Amino acid sequence: MFENLQDRLGSILNGLTGRGALSEADVSAALREVRRALLEADVALEVVREFTEKVREKAVGAAVVKSIKPGQMVVKIVHDELVDMLGAEGVTIDLHAAAPVVLMMVGLQGSGKTTTTGKIAKRLTDRDRKKVLMASLDTRRPAAQEQLRQIGEQIKIDVLPIIAGQSPTDIAARAVQAAKLGGHDVVILDTAGRTHIDEPLMVEMSDIKKKSNPHEILLVADALTGQDAVNLARNFDERVGITGLVLTRMDGDGRGGAALSMRAVTGKPIKLIGVGEKMTELEEFHPRRIADRILGMGDIVSLVERASETIDAEKAKVMAEKMAKGKFDLNDLADQLKQMQNMGGMGGIMGMMPGMAGMKDKMAAAGMDDKMFARQLAIISSMTKAERANPDLLKHSRKKRIAAGSGTDAAAINKLLKMHRQMADMMKAMGGKGKGGGMMKQMMGGLAGKMGLGGMGGGMPDLSKMDPKQMEQLAKQADAMGLGKGGGLPGMGGGGLPGLGGPKLPGLGGLPGLPKKK
Numbered sequence: 001m002f003e004n005l006q007d008r009l010g011s012i013l014n015g016l017t018g019r020g021a022l023s024e025a026d027v028s029a030a031l032r033e034v035r036r037a038l039l040e041a042d043v044a045l046e047v048v049r050e051f052t053e054k055v056r057e058k059a060v061g062a063a064v065v066k067s068i069k070p071g072q073m074v075v076k077i078v079h080d081e082l083v084d085m086l087g088a089e090g091v092t093i094d095l096h097a098a099a100p101v102v103l104m105m106v107g108l109q110g111s112g113k114t115t116t117t118g119k120i121a122k123r124l125t126d127r128d129r130k131k132v133l134m135a136s137l138d139t140r141r142p143a144a145q146e147q148l149r150q151i152g153e154q155i156k157i158d159v160l161p162i163i164a165g166q167s168p169t170d171i172a173a174r175a176v177q178a179a180k181l182g183g184h185d186v187v188i189l190d191t192a193g194r195t196h197i198d199e200p201l202m203v204e205m206s207d208i209k210k211k212s213n214p215h216e217i218l219l220v221a222d223a224l225t226g227q228d229a230v231n232l233a234r235n236f237d238e239r240v241g242i243t244g245l246v247l248t249r250m251d252g253d254g255r256g257g258a259a260l261s262m263r264a265v266t267g268k269p270i271k272l273i274g275v276g277e278k279m280t281e282l283e284e285f286h287p288r289r290i291a292d293r294i295l296g297m298g299d300i301v302s303l304v305e306r307a308s309e310t311i312d313a314e315k316a317k318v319m320a321e322k323m324a325k326g327k328f329d330l331n332d333l334a335d336q337l338k339q340m341q342n343m344g345g346m347g348g349i350m351g352m353m354p355g356m357a358g359m360k361d362k363m364a365a366a367g368m369d370d371k372m373f374a375r376q377l378a379i380i381s382s383m384t385k386a387e388r389a390n391p392d393l394l395k396h397s398r399k400k401r402i403a404a405g406s407g408t409d410a411a412a413i414n415k416l417l418k419m420h421r422q423m424a425d426m427m428k429a430m431g432g433k434g435k436g437g438g439m440m441k442q443m444m445g446g447l448a449g450k451m452g453l454g455g456m457g458g459g460m461p462d463l464s465k466m467d468p469k470q471m472e473q474l475a476k477q478a479d480a481m482g483l484g485k486g487g488g489l490p491g492m493g494g495g496g497l498p499g500l501g502g503p504k505l506p507g508l509g510g511l512p513g514l515p516k517k518k
Contacts, residue, residue: 006294008037013078013295016071027059027074034078042226042257047085047264055081079295085260086287091244091269093120095128097215100179100187104214106205106236109193112248113220114144116274117190118151119282125157130185135160135175137168137208138192148190155279158182168192168204172212189214197232202239209240216243218271221258223247229258233266242266248274328427330388333420334380337373375408376416382406391417
């Protein structure tokens with residue numbers, strides 16, 4: 001989402017950090033570029049103006065700390081102002097009210113309200129152990145109520161039964177009543193949208209609000225909307241009074257301006273972001289982490305969080321036992337590749353690592369991208385059970401068959417086998433030291449260890465079960481250790497990962513298949 005902005009701001013600020021001293025002219029020239037980059041990213045003009053003025057005030061009169069170069073000081077000021085613009089602290093959905101807590105979803109047609117209703121219901125059920133009731137108030141769009149009913153069936157969450165001919169306000173009143181009788185903690189009202197803002201829509205929203213007295217009114221907006229998102233947020237806030245924003249399609253290739261503008265214009269926090277189509281792909285919005293990501297400083301805490309959700313504890317245990325015996329076959333390699341894919345692939349992982357965002361292009365140029373993972377998985381799945389368990393069986397005729405089955409060639413198969421051999425040797429070495437858990441687990445163990453969480457051999461803490469205060473403490477700890485800020489991880493010599501002397505992943509001893517430095 002923020003890649004263009006990240007590239008632009010990265011190159012502007014890199015030009016500043018190398019200099020010993022900065023004049024007012026240097027700061028002005030850089031801010032002109034920052035202003036242009038933000039406008040190109042579709043950030044609203046008034047927001048850009050205010051942002052650059054704040055940065056100028058602080059940068060020109062900045063008391064430069066002796067150990068920090070003036071250029072780095074400007075980067076820090078830009079970072080702090082970005083955080084301020086996005087909202088200093090992450091704010092979650094507020095459920096502190098008498099049950100049933102009513103959440104009302106508003107927004108234009110096609111912004112993803114119904115899907116987001118399902119995602120929030122699933123999140124509250126799985127993470128907060130709440131009993132949720134969903135109700136569709138959209139009587140205009142054909143099959144809108146049926147769509148929510150099907151989502152409810154899919155995620156196994158209660159949906160208010162449909163009664164034909166009822167008005168939206170009547171459905172709202174019935175939903176609140178049904179939630180009280182059914183012992184539900186939360187009721188989510190999925191309201192109707194229009195293709196544009198009009199008077200009847202606003203009157204209907206106000207009527208529903210009066211009837212159901214919602215504790216939270218969440219505006220669901222498409223992150224790809226651009227400049228118009230600001231008017232949308234302002235209008236809804238003035239007429240209905242929203243309490244927070246949910247941005248959908250944050251995984252798209254939009255320029256991110258809506259996310260930066262809407263919070264600044266309405267003063268209302270972005271509470272959640274939709275990062276994919278699946279019902280689980282909804283994340284809390286952490287302003288500091290997003291600002292870190294935009295400025296290429298990485299986002300270690302989110303990476304560790306994502307790992308704790310995607311690493312299968314049972315599989316990791318089995319893998320650890322196999323590795324302790326020095327065994328690592330092609331089935332295990334396929335599991336590792338799938339785990340990396342689940343975490344967002346090579347690009348997703350690299351984008352979250354401090355100082356590594358720029359590595360993505362270099363790795364892609366070296367053929368080390370997510371397509372390579374897909375090819376390697378295709379090769380492995382074209383093998384027989386016996387071949388996967390014992391790669392030594394693979395002679396010329398078998399390779400020919402596998403190449404035909406996977407749409408690759410013998411060279412690709414040889415490369416995969418070489419990679420497997422290197423990893424098997426490394427796993428044997430690890431097994432000998434009593435470590436284990438696989439590539440992703442080793443990687444996260446390295447990061448977790450750096451953050452004082454204890455290596456993952458001793459069990460990665462389940463971040464999904466941590467309360468917000470503990471998570472906040474974790475983020476602060478990461479910041480204090482220099483993990484959240486630019487300049488790489490501690491002991492990295494400014495760019496690689498711990499003790500690896502270069503762009504390698506922890507525990508991997510370098511990524512197989514990448515050209516070695518001359």
